[in-house]
Amino acid sequence: MIEIPKTYDPKEAEQNHYARWEERGYFAPEINQDPDAPVFTIVIPPPNVTGSLHMGHALQHTMMDVLTRYKRMAGFRTLWLPGMDHAGISTQLMVTRQLKKEGLSRHDLGRQKFEERVWLWKQEYGGQILKQIRREGASVDWSRERFTMDENLSRAVREAFVRLYDDGMIYRGNRIVNWCPHDQTVLSDLEVLREAQKGKLYYLRYPFKNGAGSITVATTRPETMLGDTAVAVNPKDERYSEMIGQVLMLPIVNREIPIVADDFVESEFGTGAVKVTPAHDPNDYEMGVRHNLEQIAVIDQFARMTEAAGADFAGLDRYKARELVIEKFEALGLLEQVVDYEFAISKCERCKTVIEPLTSTQWFCRMDKLRDLALTSLREDGKPRFVPQVPYEKVYSDWLENLRDWTISRQLWWGHQIPAWYTSDGEIIVARSFEEAKQKAGTDQLTQDEDVLDTWFSSALWPFSTLGWPEETEDLRTFYPTSVLITARDIIFLWVSRMMMTGLKFMGREPFADVYVTGTVLDKHGQRMSKTKGNGIDPLDVFEKYGVDATRLTLASVGATDTRWSERQVESYRNFANKIWNAARFCLMNSDGAESISQPFAGDLPLHDRWILSRLNKTAREVNAQLEQYEFHGVVQTLYHFFWDDFCDWYIELSKATVTAETESPERGIARARLISVLEQSLRLLHPFMPYLTEELWQKLPVEHAQLLHSAYAGAEPTIMLAAFPQCDNALVNDSAESEMQAVIDLVSRVRNIRSEMNIKPGERIQLMIAANPGLQTVFTASADQITRLTRASHLSIDGNAAMPKASARAVLSGGAEVAIPLEGLIDFAQERERLLKEKDKLQKEGAKLEAQLGNQDFVERAPAEKVEDLRARLTDIAQRTVALDQMLEALS
């Protein structure tokens, strides 16, 4: 007899296993000895080196680990590759802040020293999240851990850059870009947030040069007028058609600017005339290009006015300049009106500073051809397959269709420095290394571009750079393309689409077959969790309070829909873990004699054994199917109900008498072995979700552990991680056993119901009389001992006729059986009549519904015959039960 504590303590199991799993190499694909094993690969979405674990990570990691553990147990050569992203801006900010405390700026250190400093920071403070990933139980292969700034990955970045440049897909150019005045770098469109902002719309008058009146423009940013080089109107706007081509005198600066016609202008908005500032507005920039307008930069990289803005403005902050411009317009009598106005403003995703659109020379990636690769792959090969398909496939393809060039340079020091050099006469040399650049240029008088690449440029290569690309490594051949990408929806554009494009471009194949987009864990009010709101729940706290396994079940059942966080939910899964623990406790307490039974289910089996085997195998079938379809929520439900309802509530109870028999016997040993075998298989099914608990218990079971391993892991030190994932054995699926068992369950439930309704004390033994048709008689007779035990009967009779005593509580079962519990002296006839009438009423309502449906000619003719038959059978059953109830009622009167 094996004794374990009454309550499951997750902490002990959590401490016991992870280090051992890792040390023994169970996470690495090399553990698989089968050369023909199918391959399953996931690359982790690399968390930022500055990051720490939040609920979103825990959610994704749980799902990735579930799939990885499942596939590993199913015999796949499995790789889940971990790593981190160098997170250019965040990390640089972090280190800059640290330097500031020492009274230093990065410029004090210089670029090289600064970079060294960042690496030191990474060593000391970075990668907290890696420890936390271990805590989650994630079975990632640490031997293949990668970092986007690793030399190999940096080489991949340079290679990709050079190839794209050579193909004309990367270029350097002067264009309008999003500039963050705080972070002092350019940003891509995706790193900019659009926020609604309450502000004002200013109506400004621009007089004609010839003094004949003025034209009024409306703007939210009056300070940019200092850089205006035109006013635009819609060519079809009759109000202005005669003014096109005329010249205005720009107030304050006294510059002559033309009125141009452009389709971009919406006649209905404002006055229908737009001031054009090509240097500071993306649309104006486009118009400027169309009309060959001068770009006058009046705002600098610190969001201050430049010399070009004029002596009164130079050096002023952009908002101060706005006030001054308005003052001057007012003084000139040119401010027509100011109205309240709500509009969208761009902010830096990271520091929330208002973005300043500036023209600047940057590196860009042309997206047209890459986009076509991705769209063709989706349309012709259906890759990637989005789960759920709606809405993500459309979101993804719509975005691709409207894709604009990607600004890839950043004015940072932390990141992959752009592999471009300039000769003294300004020629651009793009090369994989300085050596190669010198060769190409024929001189060593070269200066490398100061800028680094967008962090997402290296992330875009992640599925193959981590496997060794551009080298044709064994890993790359084996593990690319990966099987599935699990991610949150907010990086479908930033990351997923870009991986698709680079994967197709460089590898000629999609980087992943499927993309599973998880739901979001919201706070209890339905709000997104965020640091600024302070409404986040720390997964580590939840692990601490309820255990990792319970948390994982909670997160897995979130699936693909947004779900409000509910601690109650975790609590219920904690209870489930405890239930498993105690079921195992019972099995272990009654395990003597079981270990010698090698084939517990050989030979003829009693009903409850045939039943549980059928249930177990159907569950295995269901679980496998649901995992293949990423139906995480469904799998959790399937496992929960199989284990709790079928195994605990019924199988253990049905086995109890035999299993707990005081004297040793072959029957007892076999029953014990059967119980343990079902438990053991259940633990294997549960393992991907609850790795710690299942390993802890599995190791304790008196079974031949080594024989339970999947053949691909033969010879490994036994662990449930490498045990074969149960598959459905169709020979053990047994529908008649299930329906027979169901009859027993219904019988027991009805008797318990009567006991409860008639207020029969739990300890009180009853007499139980059953009248049934021959088929059910056989079933009940075979299970008589169990029925007696579960209904707490002292005496049980089963026969074919219904000579029941009048003073009894009675019930009619479906399928042709009646029960009676004689209650001489205890029964209140009126009350019993009431009870039976209620029952009859229920049956009649159901019967009426069926009759109505069957009375509908259209239904009978058009519905499938099977369905019609089914309804008829149910109606017949109801009719028979009604007759039986009538007889009982008659007997009572």
Add this chain to the structure above:
RNA sequence: GCCCGCUUGGCUCAGUGGUAGAGCACUCGCUUCACACGCGAGGGGUCAAUGGUUCGAAUCCAUUAGCGGGCACCA
């Protein structure tokens, strides 16, 4: 502005054409030799509204309302 999703018992959520489900909460009864993080028995929903398709709709279609999200160059 455009696109999309959600609306199911008190709460959090499953279910996607054929008899409305779970967990928690609630009511009643239980120290029944695995488990009170438990056991047994119950109550509770016209599946947002309206219209349509269908023999049959919570499920498909349309419209409306409320909530949420994404995209967007009306200055």
